[in-house]
Amino acid sequence: MSESPEFTLSKSRFEAFSDGVFAIAITLLVLEVHLPALHAPPISGAEQLRALLQIWPQYLVYFASFATIGIMWLNHHALFRYIERITHGIVLTNLLLLALISFLPFPTEVLARFGLTPMAMVYYGVTLSAIALGYFLVHRQVLAAQPSVDQSLKLWNIVGLTLYPVATIVGYFVPVVGIVLVGLLAVFYMMPQNIRGAVVRP
Amino acid sequence: MSESPEFTLSKSRFEAFSDGVFAIAITLLVLEVHLPALHAPPISGAEQLRALLQIWPQYLVYFASFATIGIMWLNHHALFRYIERITHGIVLTNLLLLALISFLPFPTEVLARFGLTPMAMVYYGVTLSAIALGYFLVHRQVLAAQPSVDQSLKLWNIVGLTLYPVATIVGYFVPVVGIVLVGLLAVFYMMPQNIRGAVVRP
């Protein structure tokens, strides 16, 4: 036993479990989209339409969160493609990352409760920044386990670690601009070179 | 690296992730089925029965949505059967399609809140139409990546892109007919030739 001090989790089950959490977290997002409390049920069609339209910040956050988790999954997949062994450090940082990603539906509920307020945007932005930090920690553990991994991921990390806090601060002063920044960041990550750039090659 | 400009996501993980989202979205539908707000808890058995029966539109929408996602999954599976590589365009349009399908529990909640009103039906119909559009976009990307794919899928797309908007408009004027149309569309898609017709052969 002494010749194998590292934890020996099989890579395929590690990936399957992570994929499962990503897929579930992304699908649960919708459960925290909510209509505002309305007065007596028999309300007019115009009032119903207004209720459905006035929750547009929730729609925006739904799609921004969906895109963020989707992109995170793509890059997670790319990061682990050429990894050969799952170390103890990878397991723990990955668990932290999954805990943060699974938490994303709650800021959506906060937004549904408070409306598009500075505080709701800051809460959302802090969660996204924490996710970027969690991804950075996983990446560091991967580099430690396999130094040959493409260093260009660092750029991707720097962008996330910098721009999510910026969007948070901006969102505190002008909430709607904060959401738009988060959406633009997702679009940026979706551009081919940023996904391909994340593909790890030995 | 230059000889492979496309994103190189493995097909099996792409399918596993998509399957996961389909399976979760279909199972979450029930969470937005709700009883109406009732008066004081100790209500009579007859009132309980009435409460359980009067939400019949929610039952209908539950089964129509379940059938729609199920059929969508079958056709998604058929579409990717003979695909050999997952392009960047497929990844992005597929993410959009999954986001729209995952959104389906919310129109059910809207219906639970508003009852079977014109506005609730339009909201549901617009979501279904957006899903048909999302599927069409994925299909186009698949054709671009692999032109040998069976073109007969186009018929399937045209039916969806046409009849969901029609059901939406009809539902605005006579909500119950709108739901029935959506259900009939699901039944139509379930007929063997429509599923088999969607099976892609090289």
Place this chain on the structure above:
Amino acid sequence: MSESPEFTLSKSRFEAFSDGVFAIAITLLVLEVHLPALHAPPISGAEQLRALLQIWPQYLVYFASFATIGIMWLNHHALFRYIERITHGIVLTNLLLLALISFLPFPTEVLARFGLTPMAMVYYGVTLSAIALGYFLVHRQVLAAQPSVDQSLKLWNIVGLTLYPVATIVGYFVPVVGIVLVGLLAVFYMMPQNIRGAVVRP
């Protein structure tokens, strides 16, 4: 194309999708366990304890439903073990079965709302009876596709098709006995010979 009139869904993805729905439905059950509405939040420890204990019917239903879905999954797995092709009829009846199983969290919510009333028990019993019927329909399609499959499954079906309606009727008159019957049925199904008896051998 004419030599293969049957739908050609791959068995492994069919099973993976079904397994996913089973696993999700079983895990969602807890989301409809709810505390009763309480008066003002600062309530005494004794009142909190009473609130946690008085929902014992929900605990019972949670474990009975969990056992029911678990057993259903085991038998589903056994049923498809020696199946070689997935026909169109299997796909459709299986989708119906999954829709009914996914619906199980809702009767739990009904019970949480109404308490252990005759109507809540009937609603739960009718759902379980519908699931037994759905399983019977899937089984018939499997037999049609592969007549060599062990006929002894019929006994299992007859028990379910008979005793769930009986538990429903009994539950209408004495709700608590209805729940106990459902629990006993799950225990009966869990006995080795009833699971092994369901294992299909060629």
Place this chain on the structure above:
Amino acid sequence: MSESPEFTLSKSRFEAFSDGVFAIAITLLVLEVHLPALHAPPISGAEQLRALLQIWPQYLVYFASFATIGIMWLNHHALFRYIERITHGIVLTNLLLLALISFLPFPTEVLARFGLTPMAMVYYGVTLSAIALGYFLVHRQVLAAQPSVDQSLKLWNIVGLTLYPVATIVGYFVPVVGIVLVGLLAVFYMMPQNIRGAVVRP
């Protein structure tokens, strides 16, 4: 048939189903994190901040539960690594364990409703103790099926079976210390030797 009296569930589907339930249960935890009921919606930013901060016990419980399920999954995986056949006893005790783990979101809801009261902590602690007991029962069945399995798992079990009840009792008198103990237990389990120690070797 008589030469194979044991239930013959394939190990891969048994593991896939268990993994699915673990992944879903861990991701559902966030759905029971809730803001307290607030007065009229237009509340000040300071009140919003206070509302978000005053639910810190829910954050703690979220991360403690996430870590507990994550660790449980790791050890479950290790336990079954060298198992060759799934016996009837393993299937049933495993189903019980999964039912208890899936139940974990509910104590979080209790805490959200009652606040950090002695009763809420006891409820959470009893659930965790029941999970430790469930894991112990699965382990005993595994040992019965495969006596060569590493006996050192027993230490791990003893720690869980002892310290969760202790945390429960402490939590009754000083709730916050109870949560901290649960968190420390998760940290203890996460230390490399405790995960590696759980890896079963033939």
